Amino acid sequence: xxxxxxxxxxxxxxxxxxxxxxxxxxxxxxxxxxxxxxxxxxxxxxxxxxxxxxxxxxxxxxxxxxxxxxxxxxxxxxxxxxxxxxxxxxxxxxxxxxxxxxxxxxxxxxxxxxxxxxxxxxxxxxxxxxxxxxxxxxxxxxxxxxxxxxxxxxxxxxxxxxxxxxxxxxxxxxxxxxxxxxxxxxxxxxxxxxxxxxxxxxxxxxxxxxxxxxxxxxxxxxxxxxxxxxxxxxxxxxxxxxxxxxxxxxxxxxxxxxxxxxxxxxxxxxxxxxxxxxxxxxxxxxxxxxxxxxxxxxxxxxxxxxxxxxxxxxxxxxxxxxxxxxxxxxxxxxxxxxxxxxxxxxxxxxxxxxxxxxxxxxxxxxxxxxxxxxxxxxxxxxxxxxxxxx
Amino acid sequence: xxxxxxxxxxxxxxxxxxxxxxxxxxxxxxxxxxxxxxxxxxxxxxxxxxxxxxxxxxxxxxxxxxxxxxxxxxxxxxxxxxxxxxxxxxxxxxxxxxxxxxxxxxxxxxxxxxxxxxxxxxxxxxxxxxxxxxxxxxxxxxxxxxxxxxxxxxxxxxxxxxxxxxxxxxxxxxxxxxxxxxxxxxxxxxxxxxxxxxxxxxxxxxxxxxxxxxxxxxxxxxxxxxxxxxxxxxxxxxxxxxxxxxxxxxxxxxxxxxxxxxxxxxxxxxxxxxxxxxxxxxxxxxxxxxxxxxxxxxxxxxxxxxxxxxxxxxxxxxxxxxxxxxxxxxxxxxxxxxxxxxxxxxxxxxxxxxxxxxxxxxxxxx
Numbered sequence: 001x002x003x004x005x006x007x008x009x010x011x012x013x014x015x016x017x018x019x020x021x022x023x024x025x026x027x028x029x030x031x032x033x034x035x036x037x038x039x040x041x042x043x044x045x046x047x048x049x050x051x052x053x054x055x056x057x058x059x060x061x062x063x064x065x066x067x068x069x070x071x072x073x074x075x076x077x078x079x080x081x082x083x084x085x086x087x088x089x090x091x092x093x094x095x096x097x098x099x100x101x102x103x104x105x106x107x108x109x110x111x112x113x114x115x116x117x118x119x120x121x122x123x124x125x126x127x128x129x130x131x132x133x134x135x136x137x138x139x140x141x142x143x144x145x146x147x148x149x150x151x152x153x154x155x156x157x158x159x160x161x162x163x164x165x166x167x168x169x170x171x172x173x174x175x176x177x178x179x180x181x182x183x184x185x186x187x188x189x190x191x192x193x194x195x196x197x198x199x200x201x202x203x204x205x206x207x208x209x210x211x212x213x214x215x216x217x218x219x220x221x222x223x224x225x226x227x228x229x230x231x232x233x234x235x236x237x238x239x240x241x242x243x244x245x246x247x248x249x250x251x252x253x254x255x256x257x258x259x260x261x262x263x264x265x266x267x268x269x270x271x272x273x274x275x276x277x278x279x280x281x282x283x284x285x286x287x288x289x290x291x292x293x294x295x296x297x298x299x300x301x302x303x304x305x306x307x308x309x310x311x312x313x314x315x316x317x318x319x320x321x322x323x324x325x326x327x328x329x330x331x332x333x334x335x336x337x338x339x340x341x342x343x344x345x346x347x348x349x350x351x352x353x354x355x356x357x358x359x360x361x362x363x364x365x366x367x368x369x370x371x372x373x374x375x376x377x378x379x380x381x382x383x384x385x386x387x388x389x390x
Numbered sequence: 391x392x393x394x395x396x397x398x399x400x401x402x403x404x405x406x407x408x409x410x411x412x413x414x415x416x417x418x419x420x421x422x423x424x425x426x427x428x429x430x431x432x433x434x435x436x437x438x439x440x441x442x443x444x445x446x447x448x449x450x451x452x453x454x455x456x457x458x459x460x461x462x463x464x465x466x467x468x469x470x471x472x473x474x475x476x477x478x479x480x481x482x483x484x485x486x487x488x489x490x491x492x493x494x495x496x497x498x499x500x501x502x503x504x505x506x507x508x509x510x511x512x513x514x515x516x517x518x519x520x521x522x523x524x525x526x527x528x529x530x531x532x533x534x535x536x537x538x539x540x541x542x543x544x545x546x547x548x549x550x551x552x553x554x555x556x557x558x559x560x561x562x563x564x565x566x567x568x569x570x571x572x573x574x575x576x577x578x579x580x581x582x583x584x585x586x587x588x589x590x591x592x593x594x595x596x597x598x599x600x601x602x603x604x605x606x607x608x609x610x611x612x613x614x615x616x617x618x619x620x621x622x623x624x625x626x627x628x629x630x631x632x633x634x635x636x637x638x639x640x641x642x643x644x645x646x647x648x649x650x651x652x653x654x655x656x657x658x659x660x661x662x663x664x665x666x667x668x669x670x671x672x673x674x675x676x677x678x679x680x681x682x683x684x685x686x687x688x689x690x691x692x693x694x695x696x697x698x699x700x701x702x703x704x705x706x707x708x709x710x711x712x713x714x715x716x717x718x719x720x721x722x723x724x725x726x727x728x729x730x731x732x733x734x735x736x737x738x739x740x741x742x743x744x745x746x747x748x749x750x751x752x753x754x755x756x
Contacts, residue, residue, distance in 0.1 A: 050706035060708045148722070171725045176668065178736050213667035252561065255434045259449040262440055269450075270662045280668050305662035308546050315554035316545055323558075330559045338566035345527075345570060349578040352497075352520075355504035356586060362506060 039067045042086040045095075056103040069153045078157070089115045106141045112152070113145035120146075126208035144172065162199045163189050169200040179281040184288075186281075196234060215268035219261040222248060225274045247320040248274070270305070277301050402596040403613060413470060414592045420463040425572045427456040432565040460539055461653055467532055468645045472638050480630045482620040486516050489526065493519035513607035516618070524579060531571045538564040544656040678742070684750025687743045691734065701751055710751060720748055 043066065045051065051063045065086075070076050075084040102108035117124035127133050127146075135143030149168045150156075158164065166189060170177025180186035180200070188194040203224060204210070210217055226245040228234055235242045248254035256271040275283075277293050284291040292301045298314040306313065323331035406414075427446065430439040431453075446452045477483045497519045499512035517525070538560035541548040545557045583589040591597040602610040612618040622630075688694065696707045703709030710720075721744045727733030739747070 052708055060703070062708060064706070171722050174721075174725065174736055174741055249435060255431070256449055259434060259440060259443060263444045263448055270664065276665055304665065306546060306658045307663055308656075308658040310546060310550045312554045313546055313549040316549055316557035318558050328555055328558065330553075330555045331562055334559045334563045334566070338563070338570065342566065342570045342573070346573050346577060349574060352501065353577060353581045355501050356581075359504035359506070360586070 039070060039083075039086050043067050046086075053101065055101060055105050055108065061105065061108070065153045073151075073153060073155045074157050075155060089118075109147060110136065110141065110145050113147050116146040116150075123207050126206070129208040129210075130205070131209045131211055142172075148172075162195045163193065165201050166190065166199045173200075176281050182290075183279070183281060183283045184285055185283060196228075196237070198228065214266075215260075216265045218273055219257055219265050219269060221273045221275060222254065222257060223261070241320065243322065244320045247318070247322070251317070272305060276305070401599040403599060403602055403610065404595055405591040405597045406595045408595070409473065411592060411595055413466065413473070416462065416466050420459045420466060421571075421575070423459040424456060424463060425568065427452045427459065428565070428568050429572065431456075432568065457543070457653065460535075461649065463532065464536060464649050464652070465646075467536070468642065468649065471645075472642060475638070476634060480622075480627065480634050482622050484620075487522055487525050489519070489522050493522060511604060511607075513611075514605060514609075515612075516606055516609040518605055520578070520582060524574070527571070527574060531567055534567045535564060538567070540652060543652065546658055547656050677745075679745035679747070679749025679752075681746070681749040681753040683743075684746035684748065685754075687739070687747050688750055691739065691747075693747070696731070700754055720744070 046063055047066045049064050053061050053063060055061055070086075071083060077083060102111065132143040132145070136145065148171075156164075166177065166180065166186065170180075181190055185197040185199075188197040189199055204212060222245065229240065230242050230245040232242050249258055253271040253273075257269055257273055260267060260269040260271075278286075279292045282290075282292075286293045288294060289296065291297065299309060299311055302309040302314050302317075318328050318331060321327045323329075323335060325332055430442045430446075431449075433439040434443070434449075443449055443452050446455065478485065496512040496514050499508060499510070500519070502508035503511050541552075541557050541560035542564065545554075548554070548557055548560075583592070587601070589597070589601070591601075597606075599610065609618055693701065693710075696704065697710050698704045698707075701710035723731070724734045724739055724744055724747075
C-alpha cells in the first residue's frame with residue numbers, strides 16, 4: 001500500500017468518484033454553494049453566437065455561452081445540488097461590465113481556473129503538489145490548469161471514460177500519447193475500450209501529478225507495475241504470469257531497487273526497474289518484435305545501461321522464470337546440487353557432533369571425573385616422558 | 391616447528407607457528423566479514439536482513455565491503471599457496487592434509503567409540519579426519535567462491551567466454567556455498583574447537599599434551615621419536631631455498647596482477663550509463679516552424695474554408711490570430727478541436743505541421 005502515497009488520494013476510478021460539493025458538505029470542509037440556476041439574464045447577450053472580444057494580446061475571446069451548455073454539463077441538470085448559475089462562478093456583475101478586459105488570453109484562462117478551486121477544494125489542494133501547478137508557479141504559463149483538461153462551461157463527467165483521460169493528456173503531450181497509443185495498454189484502452197489497462201493517470205496520478213523523473217518515483221515504480229501485474233485475479237483474465245514481481249525481486253536488480261525503495265527512497269539507484277527494460281509508454285508484449293525485451297532487441301536493451309554487453313550477455317537474466325529442467329537447466333542443477341549437499345553435509349556434521357555429545361554425556365553420567373574428553377587408553381602419555389627430545 | 395622441549399614439562403607441545411596463526415586471524419576476519427556482508431544479501435527479502443543491511447550503510451556500501459573482504463580473502467589464499475609450497479618443497483613436509491583410508495577408519499572408529507561400541511579411541515596424526523574435512527572444505531569453498539565471485543564481478547567478460555547462464559547459476563552457487571560454509575563453521579568448527587573444549591592452539595600456538603593424546607596421538611608419538619618433521623640437510627635446504635624464492639616471488643607477482651585484474655577488470659556492470667528520462671514537456675517547439683510548409687499544410691487541411699483565406703475569421707467562426715496567440719493554446723486547439731472545429735490528431739497534423747502552420751500564420755500577418 002506504499003504506492004498509494006505516490007499519487008493523490010483522489011482516485012480517478014469511477015467507483016470512488018464522489019461529488020465534490022456533496023462530499024464537502026458531508027465532510028464539513030469546502031464551500032457549499034446554493035446554486036442560483038437562473039442564467040436567463042446573462043444569456044440575453046451571451047447566447048448570441050459570434051459574440052467575441054479581442055484581448056490586448058490578440059487572442060479572440062469567445063463570449064458565446066448558452067444555458068444549454070451549462071445544463072448539459074456536470075454543473076447542469078445532473079448536478080445533485082442543482083444547476084449552477086453564471087454568477088455562482090463569475091460572481092454578481094452588473095451590466096455593463098465595468099471590469100477591465102484581461103490583457104493576456106492565457107493569463108485570463110489561468111485566472112478563471114481559480115474559480116474552480118472555490119468548490120473543488122481537495123482537487124485544488126492535490127493540484128498544488130502536482131507538476132502543472134509547480135510549472136505554473138515557476139512561470140511556465142503553458143502548464144495545464146483546470147479548464148485545459150476539463151473544459152470550462154461544457155465540463156463533462158469523467159466516469160466510465162478512461163480513454164478521455166489519455167486523450168486529454170495527449171492534447172499537450174502529443175509524442176508520448178503517440179507512443180502510448182501503439183503500446184499494449186494504449187491499444188487495449190483506445191481501440192478495445194478496455195478499462196483494466198492503465199491510462200496516463202493510473203501511473204501519474206490526477207491532480208497531484210508527481211514528477212516521474214525523481215529517484216523516488218523510479219524506486220517505487222516496480223511496485224506500481226506490480227499493483228496490476230501481481231494481481232492474480234486481474235492477470236488471470238489475460239493469462240499473464242504474476243510471478244514477474246517476485247522473480248524481479250529475487251534478481252540482482254530487483255533486490256537492490258527494493259532495498260533502495262525501503263531505505264533510501266530519494267537516492268537514485270542505477271539498477272534496472274521494469275520500465276528500463278520493457279519501455280515506458282511504448283510497452284508491448286515480450287513476444288512482440290517491437291518490444292524492447294523481444295529476443296532480437298534484448299541486447300540493445302541491456303546495452304542501454306551496460307554499453308559493453310556482448311551478444312550472449314542477455315542470457316545472464318533468467319527472464320522472470322523459475323529455473324526448471326527445461327528453462328535454465330544449469331541454474332536448476334546448481335539449485336538441486338545444493339539442496340542435496342547442504343542438508344547432507346550439515347546433517348552429517350550434526351550427527352557426528354551428536355555422537356560426541358552422547359559420549360560426553362555418558363562419561364559424565366557414569367560419574368567419571370573427566371577433564372575434557374580424555375582417551376581412556378592413556379599409555380601414550382605414560383610412554384611420553386620427555387627424554388628423547390631436549 | 392612442532393617440537394617438544396621444555397614446554398613438555400608444562401604438558402604443552404608447539405603446534406602452530408606465528409605465521410600460521412596470523413594467517414588464521416586474517417582468515418577469521420575475512421571469512422566473518424564476508425559472511426556478515428554476504429548472507430544478508432542472500433536473504434534480502436527478509437525484513438531482518440534489510441534492517442541489518444541498512445545498519446551497515448545500505449546495499450551499495452555492503453557490496454563494497456563484501457568486495458573488500460573478498461580481496462583480502464583472495465590475498466590470503468595467494469599467501470597460503472606460497473606457504474604450502476614452501477612447507478612441502480623446502481621443508482619436505484608430507485601432504486598430511488590429504489585424506490587417506492585411515493581417516494575413514496578413524497572416523498568410523500571415533501563414531502563407534504562415541505556410541506560406546508568400541509573401547510579404543512582412534513589414534514590420529516597431525517591432522518585428524520575432522521580437520522582434514524574442514525580444511526579441504528575450506529579450499530573447495532574458497533575456489534568455488536572465487537570462481538563464482540569472478541563471474542558476478544565481471545559478468546560481461548564471463549559471458550564472452552562461457553554461456554551467460556553461468557552467471558545466475560554462479561549467483562545461486564555463491565550464496566548456497568556461503569550458507570553451507572557458515573553452517574559448517576558453526577556446527578562443526580565452533581563445536582569442536584570452542585564448545586566441546588576451547589582449543590587455543592590456533593591463537594597461542596601450543597596444545598596441551600592430553601589434547602594431543604586424544605586428537606593427534608600418533609603425531610605426539612612421532613614428536614617424541616623425533617620423526618614428526620623431516621630432517622633436511624642444510625645444503626639441500628639451501629639449494630631448495632635458492633629455487634623456491636624466485637619461483638615464489640614470480641608467482642606472487644603474477645597472482646597479485648591476476649587479483650588486481652579480478653577486482654578492476656570490468657566496470658560496465660557496476661558503472662552503468664544513466665538512463666535518460668522521458669521528455670515530458672509539451673513537445674511542439676514553436677520556433678522550428680517553416681512558413682512555406684505551413685502554407686501547404688494550410689491548403690491541405692483546408693483551414694481557410696472555415697477560418698477565411700487568411701484566417702481572418704468568418705463569423706461566427708473566430709479568426710486565428712496566431713501572431714500573439716499563446717502557442718500551446720494554438721496547438722491544443724488543433725488537437726482538441728474546440729466547439730464545432732474537428733480535432734486534428736498527430737496523424738493529420740504532426741507536431742512539425744503545427745509548428746509550420748504557426749510560422750505561416752505569423753509570417754502572413756506580419
